[in-house]
Amino acid sequence: MSEVFFNLTGFQRDLLYVIADLxxxxxxxxxxxxxISSNAEISDARLYPNLDTLVDEGLLEKGNLDRRxxxxxxxxxxxxxxxxxxxxxxxxxxxEEDQNSIPVSNRS
Numbered sequence: 001m002s003e004v005f006f007n008l009t010g011f012q013r014d015l016l017y018v019i020a021d022l023x024x025x026x027x028x029x030x031x032x033x034x035x036i037s038s039n040a041e042i043s044d045a046r047l048y049p050n051l052d053t054l055v056d057e058g059l060l061e062k063g064n065l066d067r068r069x070x071x072x073x074x075x076x077x078x079x080x081x082x083x084x085x086x087x088x089x090x091x092x093x094x095x096e097e098d099q100n101s102i103p104v105s106n107r108s
Contacts (some may be wrong), residue, residue, distance in 0.1 A: 006085075008057075012050050013085065014038065016059060016078055024063070024071040027051060054078070 008016075018033045019025060025033065031047050034040075051072060054060040059078035065071050074082075 008054075009050070011046075012054055015047075015050060015054060016074060016082060019060060019072050020074045020079065020082060024065075024073050026065060026069050026071055028069075030072060 014034065015030065018030055018037065022029060022033060027044075027048060030051070031042060031044070034042060034047075051060065051062070055062045055072075058075060059081055061073050061075055063071050063073070
């Protein structure tokens with residue numbers, strides 16, 4: 001799982017975080033939330049192929065709200081991937097003092 005997650009683009013990881021914060025958002029809702037949180041506009045041509053990649057990797061599920069509108073929800077695998085990423089980031093951001101307090105057997 002972690003290999004898949006570390007091969008994602010930053011944009012794809014950001015989409016996972018946005019979707020994890022929403023309740024079965026439509027693609028348009030994902031787009032709106034991303035644009036607000038990042039203060040950057042994205043095109044449908046960029047958004048939907050990336051959502052499809054996340055679905056294909058098993059990090060998101062895609063369902064139908066109605067005939068024209070899909071929703072997205074994060075899978076357990078997606079939640080675990082976010083946790084793995086967070087643990088990795090926390091480890092990298094530890095201060096030297098924090099690292100010195102970690103037993104040698106737990107260091108990588």
